[in-house]
Amino acid sequence: MPAISAVWNQASDPPARLLHQLMVAAQPSYATGRHFSWGDENVAFGGSRSIFLPEDRFDKQPLWNAGRSSCLVADVRLDNRADLASQLKLLHPEELADSSILMEAWQRWGAACLDHIVGGFAFAVWIPGRQELFAARDHAGERPLYYHRSAGLFALASTPKGLLALPGLFRGFDEPQLANWLAGIPSGRGGSFFAGIDRLPAGHMLRVTPGSFECVQYWHPANAKPTHYKRDEDYAEALLEIFDRATEARLRTTRSIGSLLSAGLDCSSVTASAARLLAAQGKGLTAFTAVPRPEFNNIAKPWHIPNEGPPAAEVARLYPNVEHVLVDTTGYDLLTTMKLWIDATGEPESNIVNLNWFSAILDQARRRGIDVILDGGAGNGTVSWGSLTILPYLFRRGRWIKLAQTVRSLRSHGETSVRAATRLTLGGVLPVWLSHKLAPGVRLPYSPAAHPDLARRHDLAARIARNTLDDHPSLAIEHARFFEQVDFGPTNAAAQAIAGIEFRDPTADKRIYDFCFSIPPEQSIVGGHSRSLVRRAMKGRLPESTLFRYARGHQGADWYLSVKESLPALREEISLQQQSPAARQTLDLQRLQGLLDTMPDSGYEQKEVYTVWHNALVQGIAMGYFLRSHEPAAAPAPAAAPAPTPAPTPAPTSGPSDLPTPPFAVALK
Numbered sequence: 001m002p003a004i005s006a007v008w009n010q011a012s013d014p015p016a017r018l019l020h021q022l023m024v025a026a027q028p029s030y031a032t033g034r035h036f037s038w039g040d041e042n043v044a045f046g047g048s049r050s051i052f053l054p055e056d057r058f059d060k061q062p063l064w065n066a067g068r069s070s071c072l073v074a075d076v077r078l079d080n081r082a083d084l085a086s087q088l089k090l091l092h093p094e095e096l097a098d099s100s101i102l103m104e105a106w107q108r109w110g111a112a113c114l115d116h117i118v119g120g121f122a123f124a125v126w127i128p129g130r131q132e133l134f135a136a137r138d139h140a141g142e143r144p145l146y147y148h149r150s151a152g153l154f155a156l157a158s159t160p161k162g163l164l165a166l167p168g169l170f171r172g173f174d175e176p177q178l179a180n181w182l183a184g185i186p187s188g189r190g191g192s193f194f195a196g197i198d199r200l201p202a203g204h205m206l207r208v209t210p211g212s213f214e215c216v217q218y219w220h221p222a223n224a225k226p227t228h229y230k231r232d233e234d235y236a237e238a239l240l241e242i243f244d245r246a247t248e249a250r251l252r253t254t255r256s257i258g259s260l261l262s263a264g265l266d267c268s269s270v271t272a273s274a275a276r277l278l279a280a281q282g283k284g285l286t287a288f289t290a291v292p293r294p295e296f297n298n299i300a301k302p303w304h305i306p307n308e309g310p311p312a313a314e315v316a317r318l319y320p321n322v323e324h325v326l327v328d329t330t331g332y333d334l335l336t337t338m339k340l341w342i343d344a345t346g347e348p349e350s351n352i353v354n355l356n357w358f359s360a361i362l363d364q365a366r367r368r369g370i371d372v373i374l375d376g377g378a379g380n381g382t383v384s385w386g387s388l389t390i391l392p393y394l395f396r397r398g399r400w401i402k403l404a405q406t407v408r409s410l411r412s413h414g415e416t417s418v419r420a421a422t423r424l425t426l427g428g429v430l431p432v433w434l435s436h437k438l439a440p441g442v443r444l445p446y447s448p449a450a451h452p453d454l455a456r457r458h459d460l461a462a463r464i465a466r467n468t469l470d471d472h473p474s475l476a477i478e479h480a481r482f483f484e485q486v487d488f489g490p491t492n493a494a495a496q497a498i499a500g501i502e503f504r505d506p507t508a509d510k511r512i513y514d515f516c517f518s519i520p521p522e523q524s525i526v527g528g529h530s531r532s533l534v535r536r537a538m539k540g541r542l543p544e545s546t547l548f549r550y551a552r553g554h555q556g557a558d559w560y561l562s563v564k565e566s567l568p569a570l571r572e573e574i575s576l577q578q579q580s581p582a583a584r585q586t587l588d589l590q591r592l593q594g595l596l597d598t599m600p601d602s603g604y605e606q607k608e609v610y611t612v613w614h615n616a617l618v619q620g621i622a623m624g625y626f627l628r629s630h631e632p633a634a635a636p637a638p639a640a641a642p643a644p645t646p647a648p649t650p651a652p653t654s655g656p657s658d659l660p661t662p663p664f665a666v667a668l669k
Helices: 016-026 054-058 081-088 098-115 160-164 175-183 232-249 265-280 309-316 334-345 352-367 390-396 400-412 418-425 432-437 452-457 460-468 475-485 489-499 510-518 532-537 559-565 567-577 581-586 589-597 607-630
Strands: 004-009 035-039 043-048 071-078 119-127 132-137 146-150 153-157 204-209 212-217 256-260 285-290 322-327 370-374 502-504
Touching (some): 016 035, 016 153, 043 119, 054 098, 098 119, 098 132, 098 204, 175 452, 175 460, 175 581, 232 510, 232 532, 256 265, 309 322, 334 352, 334 559, 352 370, 400 418, 489 502, 567 607, 581 607
Parallel strands (some): 256 285, 370 502
Antiparallel strands (some): 004 153, 035 043, 071 119, 146 153
16 A cells, blocks of 8 residues: 655646655555655646555556656555456556556546446546646545645645645645544545545545536445345345355455454454465464453443453354454553554544554464454445334334334344334434433443633534434435545555555445345344344354354453553643644643543443543544644654656647536535
8 A cells, every 4th residue: 555645736846746745745654665756837646555465566657657647656455356357458457557458448448447446445536738636535434635726826635635745735734624534424535634635435436627626425335236036045145146256355465464353343354365366375364352451341232242352253263264262452652652653644533542452453463474454344334224114114114013013133142222213213303302311321322532712612511412322314315424434544544654565455346336235124123133234144154153243342441441541641742732822722622631530440341431532532533633633833844855756748649638527516616
């Protein structure tokens, strides 16, 4: 996963190639590769090479096409190489890097190549004959991409740091974004935490010319054509076939493969699929499971599993080629982890406690020579999608017997109560006061660590309550929102920068998304079981105990151990944040200090404790560190960058066709 960047300075002073050197130096270190770049007075672009795929040794970016009409830089992993090679009639595709195949697809289809390629990618194309810069991000957002535009200047980079390196670009923080993050309220898809910097959302492309800017959505899973089969079993079989293809495509690597293995359905399904495929190749798989520290009190809320080691081991035992490794966070410091990940992503991190065990797994994997880890992070929105919004869906269609059976089954598994089911079923029908009465105590899950003035300006208390009680009466809208609110790109990039390890998620495959969004919603509750589709698909591959487990794993259930041992360091961190104007204006630092001084000695599994000391406290301190470390006075001077590699000036010939008009196009203002 290389970091890419580009800058187009129409003023030519300072020269674009010099500006780009600053951007290259500011991007995090991306593992094995060296930098590559090309530039002149107005345009410069480049990246850093990485060696994860067997074909990466053939990568020769930046890539000019034969007619010198287009030049491409890409962070790309193509998961349908064979199909593309056949469609493009490529000779010896085994000697072509994925970037070269992408360039061939660009030459054939132009922007419409996005309808043909599958995988993780962020790429940019310079078309000198049209004075146009085109960029796109993959369908599910595996690779990150940010951009800045102002009069006469456009720049893009894999991380915000690449853009903040441009002189004078830092314009402060985006206050609404900060407020929403602290309150746990989803923001718009295109924003970032920095004023003047935007995130290119998943499934979006942009085009820039001297007189225009266009950013549109080219794909959304909600546009998938409906899929219907005669039997319930047909849906499960179809998912299994697509799932194995998605997993197999992600096994390409130069070294060894690992996986995350929890007690849940998604990671267990990924591990099982990978183990079967690798066994056929005579290869093994190392599966990592996060477990609590030995001194953990082993107390958890009902229907939660505090230690996922034993149930995960049941999956691992089914596959002789799986080495199962249990990992805890002994020796990992919470504040050190916080700084490491925030520095790498250039964003505040919402669950630092979980990043502690995530870091421990990365270290274990690196010591074992693993450079690719499979996970199932997107599974909740695809293969194991299951939402209680199915209840109003059935109610509105008059399927009341089915509704009653479903509620009874969900209650027996501890997944809902009569009161909650009633509120959800009648959402949009009941008056607001009655809906609130049926949800006592849910109006304000926790009070965020926002400064009181910030909270008032953005009406956080009322918005948190509305967000919590938003019943999403439309199942389709809720499903679409899940896709739109999840973005794993920054974390994937940070794992690459920190440990030289690439995360790949078969459950985020475009083909998986298309299938899971196209089938009837009832497939998620066949037989009265929530998340029924994946349970049926994985029958025979996972233990019965896993297939019909309804308790949820609680990763990081020993969170209080990390927080308590870090209290002295966290106090020092808050003292530093007191010196930051941005932190003082954004956070209630006095309250955070008080929480450090009053951390309880028990009840860590209780909501009243967890939401205050795990959520408000740790997230508030994470936000404070992000703010103080990204203020201009705290920014370190960039290291010297390599000089750009000269390339021939291309002839002004015509480029690829114009952007297609997508059926689900959304323009970003």
